Amino acid sequence: SQQGEEDPQALSIQEGENATMNCSYKTSINNLQWYRQNSGRGLVHLILIRSNEREKHSGRLRVTLDTSKKSSSLLITASRAADTASYFCATEGVDSSYKLIFGSGTRLLVRP
């Protein structure tokens, strides 16, 4: 399985602090994506990083990808209470177009 595994499982920080979540996977990928899910709702796509990219930014989000270590990190800077959610990484394998394998997620709590 190339299932992604997020670390930590849960993270609690103060508003204004940075939050870092990590994801590891097992097989070769086309891309890695990060999604956010508010409690009991659908997932919202945040950012996609291709296998030939090492870093990508979107607003307060910064994603890195290290294919040699099969790992990625998501950094949320200057966190806000509204960032409270679960964050999932998902990988698209090189032989698996359309098929995303999701990790178990990191539950982020940002305290006001």
Next chain:
Amino acid sequence: ETGVTQTPRHLVMGMTNKKSLKCEQHLGHNAMYWYKQSAKKPLELMFVYNFKEQTENNSVPSRFSPECPNSSHLFLHLHTLQPEDSALYLCASSQGEREASQETQYFGPGTRLLVL
């Protein structure tokens, strides 16, 4: 809103009931997906339809039966479910080009299913 709607949002059913979940996307996409999300487990892909053809059945029990009448609509027919089937069922869609990868998926809000 993501452009993907799901109905109903909540469903309670007995093990002998037959019910259907509906998903509709307004994004002009050609690929649609069903996922199951259980407590404390990763999101599980159930089915994939691309250009109305089923391209993935991830070893899903036959008590779950998908239907994709056109590229905008996806159904999940439920019959004789078990209590362990209680979960959040999420629908998603993506562009679905024939040779595509690098696709972003757009999710609906989900149907919370409870099987008694």
